[in-house]
């Protein structure tokens with residue numbers, strides 16, 4: 001097994017707001033290995049972007065961060081800002097979800113890519129502009145369009161420009177935050193495959209942030225499922241998709257458009273005052289009394305599978321799965337071993 005390029009230990013991120021302290025990430029621990037693509041999924045507002053930005057210390061001054069984030073041998077939460085600036089873009093690239101807000105409207109796209117090389121003082125102006133053209137070609141845009149401004153590009157093309165910027169200096173780790181948001185289904189897949197193809201070619205690693213479980217299942221090696229600021233399930237992508245163990249993951253899978261179910265019913269809880277016990281218990285079809293009282297820990301099951309659910313504790317699963325408090329039309333059944341299947 002390859003060593004981690006990124007290791008996050010017990011990360012807590014909170015924001016002081018007028019409504020109270022928003023606990024956007026709580027006790028988050030995960031690793032991304034060399035050459036690995038980790039999908040981070042969860043509903044809107046669960047804390048995915050917070051985690052991605054925390055890695056690069058891009059959160060606003062209101063954010064309080066505790067825990068440890070190691071990139072190779074660098075401790076990112078204590079690294080001096082000067083070193084952090086050198087690391088951003090060069091060792092860890094980021095693609096944010098809204099290209100038109102991230103790009104400078106009065107600078108040509110070619111110049112914006114060239115600026116990265118100039119900023120990191122890798123090469124001179126002429127060479128940087130030539131390299132920017134090559135990057136555009138790499139992401140499927142003619143280098144002649146380097147003179148064009150962001151408003152002259154479609155959403156999909158702009159996202160390609162963001163990919164070129166994110167990967168310009170061949171970072172070891174790429175954080176891609178909803179890189180396909182707002183694109184039509186065909187463009188979405190093309191962009192996602194483009195990013196993954198380039199990352200794989202470089203043997204780089206990636207944190208792929210998305211609310212799209214299907215996309216993560218198709219492109220990631222492993223998946224972390226986040227709910228209300230916490231990781232609730234983590235494992236190999238194909239296993240998460242074929243046999244989800246946390247009721248939330250199961251509900252996410254059931255809500256895929258292809259299954260015709262719509263979104264997961266109910267609303268995520270407040271991150272200012274989350275419910276006691278399991279954060280998902282109010283929406284969970286398998287809840288039992290203890291779920292509203294005891295906060296489950298993230299436990300490791302066999303084969304690097306992690307789950308934060310009281311049902312995963314021995315003896316509970318069968319008993320409870322057999323008698324869910326709420327029974328929706330079951331596409332579920334409980335197998336002999338007590339593992340749920342879609």
Ligand SMILES: Nc1ncnc2c1ncn2[C@@H]1O[C@H](COP(=O)(O)OP(=O)(O)OP(=O)(O)O)[C@@H](O)[C@H]1O
Nearest residue numbers: 015017022024043044045046047048049050060271
């Ligand atoms: N700068 C901030 N100040 C205050 N609260 C914030 C800030 N940034 C994020 N939050 C809050 O933290 C929580 C997590 O937000 P985050 O953007 O990380 O969620 P997300 O999973 O990325 O959602 P989406 O899928 O919509 O992008 C939300 O409740 C959000 O309102």
Ligand code: NI
Nearest residue numbers: 048049050177
């Ligand atoms: Ni987000």
